[in-house]
Structures are given as C-alpha cells and as structure tokens.
Amino acid sequence: MTIAAPRPTLARRLSSTLSTHPRVRLALLITAPVAWMAIVYIVALVLLLVTAFWSVDSFTGQITTEFTWDNIVEVVTGALYQTVTLRTVGVALLVTIVDVVIAVPVAFFMAKVASARWERILIVLVLLPLWASYLVKAYAWRSVLSQEGILQWLLTPFGLETPGYGLTAVVITLAYLWLPYVILPIHAGFSRVPDSMLEASGDLGAKSWATLRLVVLPLVWPSIIAGTIFSFSLSLGDYITVNIVGGANQMLGNLVYTNVGAANNLPLASAIALIPIVIIFGYLALVRRTGALNNL
Structure with a gap:
C-alpha cells in the first residue's frame, strides 16, 4: 500500500518560491521602505511645491488654493530674500570650509597614524557629541561666546575679545555641530x-607632502565631497542656531519659521523653502560626477 506524501503547506510553498526567485524576495524586502519614503518624503515635497503657488486671503487670513506666481516672483525679486539667500549660502560655505580643514588631518591621523585601539577610541570621541542634545550644545556655545563667557576670560590677557553674538558665532557653532558628519566619511x-x-x-x-597631494588626495577626494554635502546642506536649512547665537542676523530657515508662525503665511514660507531645496539639488548635480554620492 502506497502512502501519499503530505501536500506542502502554504508557508513551505511560499518559502520555496522566494528561495528560487531572488528578485521577488528583494522586491518584497524593499517595498515597505520605498513606500514609506515615497509617502513621507516625496509626497510631502510635492505638497510643499504645490503650496508655494497658493496665496493667503488678506481679509480672512485663509489659504486660497488658486494658482498664482506671486510668491515665487516675490521671493526671486525681493531684495530681502536675495540678501538672506547670499548670507545663508555664505555661512554654509564657511562652515563647510572650516569643517573640512579640521576633518582632513583628524581623519588622516585616525586612519593612518593611530593604532587600531586608538582609532576606535577616537571614533567614539568623534561620535560622543552626537549623544548630547542639539539645543544643549547650541546654548553651551552661546554661554562660551558671550561677553561674560570663558572665551572672553581666556582672551582678555591678550587684549582680544570674544566674537559674541553674530554670524561669526553662527559659523563657529554650526561647524562644531556638523564636524562629526564630515570626519566620518573622510575617515572612511x-x-x-x-x-x-x-x-x-x-x-x-616622493616626500610626505607630495604623497598626500598626488596619491592620497585624489583617492579621498570623493569622500571629502561627501562630507561637505552634510555640512553644507545642514547649515543651509538651520534656523535654531541662528536664533540662539546669531543675534539679529537671519537666514532662510528663520524666514520660513517666521512666515509659518508669526505671519501665518504658509504659501510664502513654502516658496522660501524652495530656495535651499533648489540650491541643494544644484549642489548634488555638481558633485555627482565626482563619485561622492557613492561614499554616503
């Protein structure tokens, strides 16, 4: 008497299908994160773009969904927005330059000079500031850079003064905040x-300098550019640090915050927010050819 083999269960058939079809397995794995990315990020970005072409009724204060170019024209031609855009880009570039100047020798020492044990310790030390609150670090720098702060106490014997509150303080604070994001890709x-x-x-x-310039730098250049993407983009959209240590100086993020909150003009805020988005996309288009995006 022949005994029939038990029919495979649905779970077994599904497991067999996935094991023999790797593309199906990959599609199922990435479906959820891709859907989340599309809904949360891309859809939100599209809605932001659409909102920039709406307006606010001056009498009722309600948003009018009729298409208009007024916000875009105002942002592009307004002297205030042009000045703030140049200020924001300048601060972001200065922060990026400061971080790269500091990060390159630190990353080189970590990767090529320090022992394996000290390399791990230095990586932990680089990551350590990221465990502290963003606001705590920003307010700490406000205290350090104030006229009664420790920096003023250290500079007084040399006849120097602390930069206090202003764009210099903004550059110093942002450079400190984003430095780990620049060191890590360069170290890699x-x-x-x-x-x-x-x-x-x-x-x-070849001498040491010639080796660094002709051999090492061309190989790590994409990693350096990858680090600048973080510092430049994060500085471009920051507004909290400017409020804490920047004094009366405004950046694009502050204008967006003001129009969303006090002015209650969401369409104009959306139009202003398009400026750093366009700048970032343009920057990414420029650095794409260097292969830096492969190092992120």
Whole structure:
C-alpha cells in the first residue's frame, strides 16, 4: 500500500518560491521602505511645491488654493530674500570650509597614524557629541561666546575679545555641530587607501607632502565631497542656531519659521523653502560626477 506524501503547506510553498526567485524576495524586502519614503518624503515635497503657488486671503487670513506666481516672483525679486539667500549660502560655505580643514588631518591621523585601539577610541570621541542634545550644545556655545563667557576670560590677557553674538558665532557653532558628519566619511575614505601605495610613493622618492597631494588626495577626494554635502546642506536649512547665537542676523530657515508662525503665511514660507531645496539639488548635480554620492 502506497502512502501519499503530505501536500506542502502554504508557508513551505511560499518559502520555496522566494528561495528560487531572488528578485521577488528583494522586491518584497524593499517595498515597505520605498513606500514609506515615497509617502513621507516625496509626497510631502510635492505638497510643499504645490503650496508655494497658493496665496493667503488678506481679509480672512485663509489659504486660497488658486494658482498664482506671486510668491515665487516675490521671493526671486525681493531684495530681502536675495540678501538672506547670499548670507545663508555664505555661512554654509564657511562652515563647510572650516569643517573640512579640521576633518582632513583628524581623519588622516585616525586612519593612518593611530593604532587600531586608538582609532576606535577616537571614533567614539568623534561620535560622543552626537549623544548630547542639539539645543544643549547650541546654548553651551552661546554661554562660551558671550561677553561674560570663558572665551572672553581666556582672551582678555591678550587684549582680544570674544566674537559674541553674530554670524561669526553662527559659523563657529554650526561647524562644531556638523564636524562629526564630515570626519566620518573622510575617515572612511582614508581607510580605503592601501598602505602599500603610501609605501610605494615613499620608495620612489616622493616626500610626505607630495604623497598626500598626488596619491592620497585624489583617492579621498570623493569622500571629502561627501562630507561637505552634510555640512553644507545642514547649515543651509538651520534656523535654531541662528536664533540662539546669531543675534539679529537671519537666514532662510528663520524666514520660513517666521512666515509659518508669526505671519501665518504658509504659501510664502513654502516658496522660501524652495530656495535651499533648489540650491541643494544644484549642489548634488555638481558633485555627482565626482563619485561622492557613492561614499554616503
């Protein structure tokens, strides 16, 4: 008497199908995060773009959903917005330059000079500030840079003064806040440079500076650009630090915040928010050819 084999359960058939069709398995794995990304980020960005073409009724204060170019024209041609845009881009560029100047030697030391044990310790020290609250760090710098702060106490014997509140304080604070985001990708780039290439360069008679400039820098350049994406984009949209240490100076984020809150003009705030978005997309288009996006 022949005993029939038990029919495979639905779970077994599904498992067998997924094991023999890797593309189906991959599609099921990425469906949820891609859907979340599309709904939360892309749809929100599209709604922001659409809102920029609406207006606010001057009598009732209600949003009118009729299409208009008024907000875009006002943002593009207004002297205030042009000045604030230049100020914001200038601050973001200065923060990026400061962070790169600090991050490159630190990352090189971590990857190529320090022992494996000290490299791990230094990575933890770089990440340590990220465990503290953003507001705590910003207010700490406000205290340090104030006229009665520790920096003024240290500079007084040399006849110098603290920068106090202003754009200089904004650059210093933002450079501190975003420095870990610049160090880590550059450190990863230095770690991928083979030690044998440095040794070969030295054996061929190249000095240390020539080795760094001609051998190491071209290899880590995409990683450096990847680090600048973080510092530049995060500085471009920041407004809290400017409120805390910037004094009366405004950046684009402050204008967006003001129009959303006090002015209750969401369409104009959306139009202003398009400025850093356009700048970031333009910057990403420029750095795409360097391969920096592959290092993120």
